[in-house]
Amino acid sequence: MSVALDTGTIIQRASGHLEDLTGHVFDVLEVSKPISAAAAVNLSKVVSKLSPLLGNLIEFNTVEFLNKQKDFGGVGKWRRQDPGFPDTVFDGVSPTPGFEIKAWFPLATEITARFKDSQAHFIHDNTYVCMLAWLPEHIIYGKPYILDVVVVSGRSVAEARDNHYHNPPFYVVREPEDTTARTINLQQTNTNGYRIQTADSARIAAANKLIASWGANGKAYSPDPAYQDKLKELMALLTYRLDTNYAKMDRIVHTGLEEFKARVMRTKVHGLTIAQWDRLFRSAEQARKALAKAVLLKSSAALIARFTARVADAEARLAQVLKDRLGITEADPTDLLE
Template sequence: MNTQDVIRLASQYLDNLSGHTFDVLDISKPVTIDAALNLTKVISKLSPLLGNLIEFNTVEFLNKQNEFSEFGKWQRQDPGFPDTIFVGKVQPTPGLEIKAWFPLATEITARFKDSQNHFQYDQTYVAMLAWLPEKIIYGKPRILDICVVSGLSVALARDTHYHNPPDYLVLEPEDTTQRTANLQQTNTSGYKFQGSVEEFLEAQKIVDSWGVEGKIYKPTREYQHLLRELLSQYKYRLDTNFAKMDRIVHPGIKKFKQRVYNIEFSSITVSQWNRLLSSRREDSIKKSLQDYLEIREESIDELLD
């Protein structure tokens, strides 16, 4: 069994988790429509916690599969990248970066910043797990769908999408190989041009002097030197939204997102739930919660009895 065999087998098992309910947390059913409405406004805040719990359980799930036991064991890295690696006889070491997505949020907010240079053997893959509570806003977390894509392909799509000198620079981390493991830098960063029109035209002439090949992104030291010269000569701001999964324009992630939005959940699609619950039409939200989630309006007196 080689690295790609391990990743392929893990992907197959993860695919089988679609529809699976994780018994890690149970959100109680709201007792009134007003309570349900309030829950819709805060339920997404559970995503980081449940994402971590799903991550823990996913590693345990993979380690229960007998096919892996002969060659090694899945092991979490906390902190570290990727989230879990397959420690054993297989080299280079296979890894999975696990990202949970709550599709009632505005977008896939998880980020992927690691440099292309970390995926030269295509040994690390990204596993995205879309989840919702069993009853949209309450119940146990249920996996809707799963997408497993190459980490290298995500990094390439990200850098190709963002890279646009001199307007936008994608910079590799500095060389920190001499530092201890906890101080080594692995993340790329994005910078947006903030200079004047005149300065932009000057910077554009510099980029044009690089030739056609010079406009193609490269994670090499020589090419990064060219980008850092622009950064040192002109005004740029660090882009805090850089590398959000929803903005990388990766075809596999895009298809996965659309697939999840088309899933029917309590008689309407996830996309329709997303639009409804993110709207400000509280009357429509209350009616939908009553119709589909069987939450009835109750008076204070009923609750106190």
């Protein structure tokens, strides 16, 4: 006897299938093995640029993968939205279940993907975020594979973002203007963050007095139009600038995402944790920057010699680890010309 599937059940089952993608290898592209330790360091900086491409591959694969699962047969079908939010939706039940796919290369400086959609978009809690951490098979070269997966509620991410950023009068999160009269491709669902630029204490005091008049929970964020009107009045009193770093997922401080990041960085690959690989690749560069600064400041010969030795030590350690664990050695220049 078949069991009727509702939105929550479909999301729950699909989330389990997505988490099972851990370890999946994408054989449609491959990063070549670097020819030296220096090339490996440079590659570690640029391989993250594959994340948008890999994200698209994951979106295609997600739809195909989920539609192969017997759980959803006879109920509906998964479909990719491009463009559109979220990336993947299930046609067959209402409210429509969906997943927004985010790819993360953990050797990058941070998770640069953003999440700006309004809380109002998640009233039914039917859209979830699927973040996939990926690496090449050999840390920086080889075929990309999924290292780990986390699935969290989109509503919880939006709420965590707004609670983290919104702090009037110093920082204000604003909803998009009402664009429902526009065609679908021109409708806006993204929030924005604004950072205060006013330094005048009298104007800030006046702003705080206005906020106090909103009541005990006046600083608590709400997408409600009445609260947005209050924020509009506040922003008329002070000068603000648009925050271009707003809503980066690495800065939202969402419990589930923070736990996922920590778990990924603790994961061992080729004998070292991701955090250790990250420090290894950055150590030589940091030593070189310290040496360059010492030279620029015309530091003593002894200090420059000490920094020079640190650079040599960091580069030697990096070269040894890359040789022992990834088989990367210095290539013969004459071989490269053949």
